[in-house]
Amino acid sequence: MNSCIMIGVAGGSGSGKSTFTNRLKDAFGDRVTVIYHDNYYKSNDGVPFEIRQRENYDHPSAFETDLLIRHLKALRRGEKVQCPVYNYSEHNRTRETIELAPSRIIIVEGILVLENPELRSLFDxxxxxxxxADERIIRRIIRDVTERGRxxxxxxxxxxxTxxxxxxxxxxxxxxTADIVINSGMNDVAFDLMRTKIESLLRPE
Known part of the structure; x- marks a missing residue:
């Protein structure tokens, strides 16, 4: 898959980046592949739960970003990858993986996907x-209580x-470092612009 286009979607916790990403996924279905940086949190096997709870999950070192980079390069070569799966309630990686197949459009979402220079360089x-900030913390509280059992x-x-x-x-x-800055995951103008851009990229050449 030589003409794979990779899109990085970053932003603070609770900013709406997942909402924006999921709207694009809903619009294009299987024609796009979405990868969440959160699934590449390092494994905490052997670490007591009480300590796992207090780890700094917002520092670049919390992620196995080099594995994500290897996976993205493999997808760009047209290869399938086994993506790890993270359990937020347990603060640990599960034993499961999800097989991801290459596609024309790959969206990578996470708070720090634009922080690592090598990872950032992969994004078109x-x-x-x-x-x-008030909106972000309110959204985070609602999400973590309702979806993650915290x-x-x-x-x-x-x-x-942290x-x-x-x-x-x-x-x-x-x-x-971003090409586009939007002020909400529910910004319809930004969504329409991105959807139009992706539609143009998906048209047969």
Missing amino acids: IKVYVEAD HVEDISEQYLT VKPMHYLYVEPTRA
Whole structure:
């Protein structure tokens, strides 16, 4: 698959980047492949749950980004890959993998996908989704309680000790590297522009 186009979608936790990515996935279905950087969190096997809860998951070193880079290069060569699966409730990687096949459009989503220079260089289109800090923490609390089985106290502690400081150190600076900056995952104008761009890329040459 020589003409594979890779799109990186970054932004702070709760910014709406997953919403934006999932809207594109819903629009194009199997014609696009979506990869979540979160699934490449390093394995915490052998680490007690209490310690796993307090790990810094917003620092670049928390991810096995070199594996993601290898997988993206393999997909670009037309090869299938076995993507890891992460369990947020357990703060650990599962034993499962998901087989991903190459496609014309590959979207990679995550808070730090634009932070690593080698990873960033693989993207043909770089998108940064931003939102007000209050909106981001509210969305994070709702998501983590309803979808990940976490407690508000733990979410608040994690946000203040790691999520917030890491956002300003590592996530927000990547905004300057983006080709497109949008102010919400529900920004219909930005979505329509990106959908039109992807449709044009998917047309037979």
